Amino acid sequence: MTSTLVITIITEGLVAAGYAVWRGKPVRPMVWTSIIANLITQLFLWGVLNLFFLHYLSVLFLTEVFICLLESLALYYIRANHLRFTEAVLLSLSMNLLSFGLGWFLPI
Secondary structure, X not given: OHHHXXXXXXXXXXXXXXXXXXXXXXXXXXXXXXXXXXXXXHHHHHHHHHHOHHHHHHHHHHHHHHHHHHHHHHHHHOHHHOOOHHHHHHHHHXXXXXXXXXXXXXXX
């Protein structure tokens, strides 16, 4: 769990920072929001996967959708990020697709 958390935080933090620089948004609040949201959502993910391990793939998919929504809301409601809701959703989707893809293919 620790190694996947570190990879997720680094990956999603880099995406958030890159997006902030690209779109002229404040980098520090965006990265901190990503880190804090990931600490919460990764604990949630691993808890749910441990509870429902017999249905791993379906639970993983549903939980990832829920996590993407939660991170979108966090990115949007933290006003220091200066994101519209659609920007927050697209950023969260980008961050989560990349970290999910890395997690799926890396032998951790």
